Amino acid sequence: MDATVTNKKKKSSLKTKVQRLGSALSNMVLPNIGAFIAWGLITALFIPTGWLPNAALAKLSTPMVTYLLPLLIAFTGGKNIAGHRGGVVGAIATMGVIVGTNIPMFIGAMLMGPLGGYCIKKWDEKVQPHIHQGFEMLVNNFSAGIIGMLLAIVGFLAIGPVVSTASGWLATGVDYIISIHLIPLANVFIEPAKILFLNNAINQGILTPLGIQAAAKAGKSILFLLEPNPGPGLGVLLAFAIFGKGTAKSSAPSAIIIQFLGGIHEIYFPYILMKPALFLSVIAGGVTGTFTFNMLGAGLKASPSPGSIISILLMTPKGIGNFISVLAGVALATIVSFLISMVILKRDKSTGDESLEAGQAQMAAMKSAPSDTADAKAILSGDSVNKIIFACDAGMGSSAMGASILRDKVKKAGLDLSVTNTAISNLSDEPGLLVVTQEELADRAQKQTPNAVHVAVENFLNSPKYDEIVTGLRTKEVAATDAAPATDTTAATTAATTTADFAKVTEIDFVHHDQKVGSATMAMSTFRGALRKADKEHYTVRNVGVNELNDDASVLVLASRETAKRIKSQYANLQVVEIANLLDPAEYNDVIDGLK
Known part of the structure; x- marks a missing residue:
């Protein structure tokens, strides 16, 4: 028994570490996704093969991918560690790897940005307490400049060439895998990892940098289609809409709109988790879609964000053949996922009005150790909570939808509370904070804000706990944890x-x-x-x-x-x-x- 518990803890710890690493990578890209979209649109519109060829405006493309995007990534990475000052040092350091190489230096930026932030943070911790009054600005400015200069030199002479060589190897490896048509196997890992909340880490942290490097040479890349493909999730939701039961069936049509048109893939995750056999559906759909993309030569100009069919079509290169290949991959992924899901759902012998919440609770029990939580209510002073934040891995998508749902409930209840959403890494441990997050990410949120009140939900978009939170804030009770009934104690x-x-x-x-x-x-x-x-x-x-x-x-x-x-x-x-x-x-x- 002890060995089983230990193994589960190790798995949970490893999963948390992987999520944290992936979150650190994606959090350097996601805040700057608008710049990536701008570069993609400029490239798609104004290069010689674009929709509106313009030689003068096309000159924007190369400087953006060479300087602007890597420097934005580096600044954000440094800022995440040491604030604006860390961002500045990270950007200076990244100039070394940019100038020292001849390829888009996204991986180098992801290394040098946080390194710059870490170095200046450690310097400040050691030196700032000993600076004489009146010399703070002098020391701070020169230390940032000197440390940034030294890191830029190290990046130019050492790190840049190493990263350039490693990037070349990665690009060659990816090209080889694509050439022998093995790239579809990537979806065997990508689809389950998405549902375990690693979707942003995979797409923004790994595939996007490699894809931009490939697109800068070839004009498009299949890597932009591996994770954002809405086909596998769409197939599952269509099957639930036709063959599902209870709440899952009735909620599936609206989920289809949010997932396929809105690009919020997280909405279909609970449907998979309530019937784990459906992992086969999304894996098969993903493999089919990527195989189709590979055989037809599909690719996008830049990463679509969010993974909406609208974003995907906007990032598709000019040419009817490109649109057909992209739509064919999405359609075939949807069909395969739908057919397998249909078989699984039709073979389901469960009876009664099976609810989505019940399925989520059942899956949550399967995924983690049995809970010892007492079935009681925790007392919470409504006056002590003045802000509610929904936190997820990226601070977008499903957390924004969840915040919108609860904000409406809070407003209708007459409560004057702020309800917003953000990435877990951006949470600030402040008084009066109530953090709502998904169960898979609750551990990270707790470490980020140990003094906040935390409520973990299975699904941001359909949780009964929202009503409990609102009721609790009105009656000074929230069903959060283990306080026992105050009877004869x-x-x-x-x-x-x-x-x-x-x-x-x-x-x-x-x-x-x-x-x-x-x-x-x-x-x-x-x-x-x-x-x-x-x-x-x-x-x-x-x-x-x-x-x-x-x-x-x-x-x-x-x-x-x-x-x-x-x-x-x-x-x-x-x-x-x-x-x-x-x-x-x-x-x-x-x-x-x-x-x-």
Whole structure:
């Protein structure tokens, strides 16, 4: 049993690390996607083979792909690490690899931008505290210039040639795979990875840089079509619209519009997750579509973002043959995915009005360890929340739709709250923040904003938790985590308090279950406030998972009755105090009085 849990933790940790790396790459590209689209449109319109050939305007294309786009990527990468100052140093450093090579240096920008930000961040941490008053601007400006210069020289002499050689090898490898018609096999990995929320990492972090390098030479690239192809998802949604049941069937038509025309592919992910056999549908559809693209020589001028059929057609090169090849790949992917999904859904013997939410919950249970979360409500002060942010990997697409849905509910409920969306990497840990994210990404969101209230949902576009959030904010209750019912707990609290040996305590822990961390975070904040008033802030206070507790008498756990029972059954040495209401400062008076 322990080995199984350990393996699951390792898999989850690896998946989180991969998502974080992919997010770091895609977050350098996504904020600048407008510039990529501008370059793609200029190329498609004004080059000699474009729709409106214009020799003068066509001169914009090469400088944009050589200088503008890599420098924007580098600036964003440096800024993500060390703010505007990091962005400036990252852009300076990237000039070295740009000038030192003769290919579009996107991979070099993804390396040098964050490296510049990291170097200036470390410099500032070491030096800024020791700068004499009045010399701050002098030191800051010259240090940024000198570090940027040194990194540019290193990029020009060393990193640029290495990246150029590596990029050449990658391009040669991709060209070879395409020439022997093996590129469709990429979709065996791309389609499942998309549904595991790596879609932006794959497309913007890997395929887009390689595709731009190829398109700069050949005028188009098939790599721009591998992940954005809407055909596989469209086939699944069409099958649900015709052969599905319950909520899944009734919601599929609107999902088709959002996915195919709006380009928000995340909307079909829950349909796959509720019936994992449908992974076969999207894989087969993706392989079919890419095979068709490859055989017909399809490709796009630039990356379509979002992956809408409209964006794809806008980025298709001039010529009826190009449009036919692109549309044929999308159509065949849709047909294959639809046929396989039809067979799977027609063989489904489940009865009753099967809901999409039930299927999502079932799949969530299959994908992760069984939840130990008590089926109760966490108390949340409505006055303490002044902002709600939907956070996803890229801060676009499904999170924007989810924010729009909840914003409408909040408005109708008469609540004066801001509801916005952003990328997880852009979250800021600030007071009064409620973060809504998908269960797969909740761990990353929690690490980014440990003091916020977090609510994890299975599907941004169709979650019953939105009504619970609105109701909770109105009645000061949100169904977030594990606070136990406050029934007859005063006696238990007093008894537990009197048996605790506070003289040994150096650390106080609050416990959350899995990724549902809302009440534990709020309880920790409430307790810290009580400690501050008592002038006893020297204690370490943590919000941890049940399996992260240290079994030592110096650790005091404050928990609800049900959670306390579980902890006592698992640990022999740590101390536990049962608290009736984890968000009531008065409940902690006896504990704080006992602490030295």
